[in-house]
Amino acid sequence: MRIPDHIIEQIRSQANIVDVVGEYVQLKKAGRNYLGLCPFHKEKTPSFNVNAERGMYKCFGCGKGGNAITFVQEHLHMTFPDAVKHLATKMGIPIPEEEVEDPTGMTARRDAARAALREAADFYRKTLSASDGAPVRTFYERRGFSADIQERFGLGAAPAAWDHLLTHLEANGFTRQHLEDAGLIIVKDDGKVYDRFRGRAMFTIRDDSGRVVGFSARTLSNDPDTPKYINSPQSMVFDKSRVLYGLDLAKRSIIEHKTVHVVEGQADVIAMHQGGFLSTVASSGTALTPDHVKLLKKYADTMVLVFDADSAGQKAMSRGIEIGLAGGMEVRCVVLPSGEDPDSMIKKNGVTAMSDLLAQAMPWMTYQTERFKKEGALSDP
Incomplete structure (x- = not known):
């Protein structure tokens, strides 16, 4: 257009x-x-x-x-x-976009998918305020997410029903093709159609321009057989290897300081922003990729990795170092106390403690040397 x-x-x-x-x-x-x-x-x-x-x-x-x-x-x-x-x-200037040739129809489908995602985000926000959103409101309150931070990140609630979003979007003129393109519905082989996200806390995923491209849905159940998170599938508007959660909100601070803090999860990003660490982003449903680093390099020179203290987090840290260096970034690492992630760290020890850790972020070489020493990898045979 x-x-x-x-x-x-x-x-x-x-x-x-x-x-x-x-x-x-x-x-x-x-x-x-x-x-x-x-x-x-x-x-x-x-x-x-x-x-x-x-x-x-x-x-x-x-x-x-x-x-x-x-x-x-x-x-x-x-x-x-x-x-x-x-x-x-x-x-406040409306843009009446002119029609352009679209012989394959893909541009129109992509625009419709984006419009459906915007409407879905609005639907989830409104559901959060309704009776159907009570369990999710309680979840956010327990996580310590303020009303302001919920608004800023577009947090919402998916009703615990099979087709509430489907019915709402069809009533607003969207076709099932639009909703399938947007990753909002599941179509079974037998033709049955239902909402992809049901009875979950909804984290809106936006690209660096602030456009809604997908969702990450967190379960409220403690059932170990229930997936903790369900994310939007790869689609014509969502590529998880190229999208960083929170970048649209963090971009200004990242540009100002030429530094980005990279964490592992959405809750970590929200906790960091709420604590005043506005240069924080996270990958969306995947490990850090070269495309993520290429995107960050547009805004920052230094990447500070603030990953979980467990073994999976530390392995991800090493992989992040490799990818960051290959992308031309200066890489520094923050070592959190054992068993902590940024969200839990701030809740238990406060914003000042996190600020001190970020100020003490060590060069990647120092981090790797210390890690290998602890693992005995540098000991004489």
């Missing part, structure tokens, strides 16, 4: 460059311009100029310059269409 030229021009001409840049750069009035430290290179003396009248910015240190759209593209690492849509949303 193509964004009409007149909308692009409207956004370019009406965007307040001071407000757009000021979200990420501390600006001070200097005559007719505004001055700040350049977000594109390290400097101690401000050389980044913003001209409100012309709607332009220019750094006289590194040479970067442009308008509001260019700034969003460069600073948030977005494509041109995504930058335009980002500003349009903030400015």
Whole structure:
């Protein structure tokens, strides 16, 4: 779908460059311009100029310059269409997208799947507030998730029924093909159709642009035979090897500090953000992949691995080190107390204790050396 030229021009001409840049750069009035430290290179003396009248910015240190759209593209690492849509949303400008040729119909199917996922996320949010959501509300309260953090991460509840979401989405004009493309329903060989997620706590998975691409559903049951998590399947809009949970919310902090904290699970991400560690992300239903690191490299230079203290977590740490280094990242490691994960660590020992551990993150070589020593791998034969 193509964004009409007149909308692009409207956004370019009406965007307040001071407000757009000021979200990420501390600006001070200097005559007719505004001055700040350049977000594109390290400097101690401000050389980044913003001209409100012309709607332009220019750094006289590194040479970067442009308008509001260019700034969003460069600073948030977005494509041109995504930058335009980002500003349009903030400015309240609707985008009537023009039709383009779609001979295979795949573009239309992908758009419909994304729309179905957005509607499903809204449905799960509303269910959380209804009577059907009471068990999940209790679960979130026990986990210590505040109402604000639930809203920020789009947490929801799937009703314990076979077809409530299916019925809701069909009533809103979606076909079963749309829902199957989105991974929201299961179609059996005998033709029976039912909701994929039922009676579970719903964690909304969004891509780095904030678009809903899938869900991770946590059981409320203690039955050992019940899978703890059920995740959205691979689909035309969801590739778990390319999506990092929480990146849409963490991106600004990651860019600011050039550092990302990588944890293992959704609950860990939420606990870290609630504790003020806003540069935290997690892989979604898979181990860290080269594509994950490639995505993070757009925003950060340093990757801090904060994995569980059990043996599986430590093996994942070693694998993460290899992938991070191969992707050109500086890698550091945090060793949690035995038996802890970031979520439990914060709950038991508090935010200050976690902050101290992050400050003490060791270089990957030191971590590996200490680990091999403990395992006896460096002992003389």
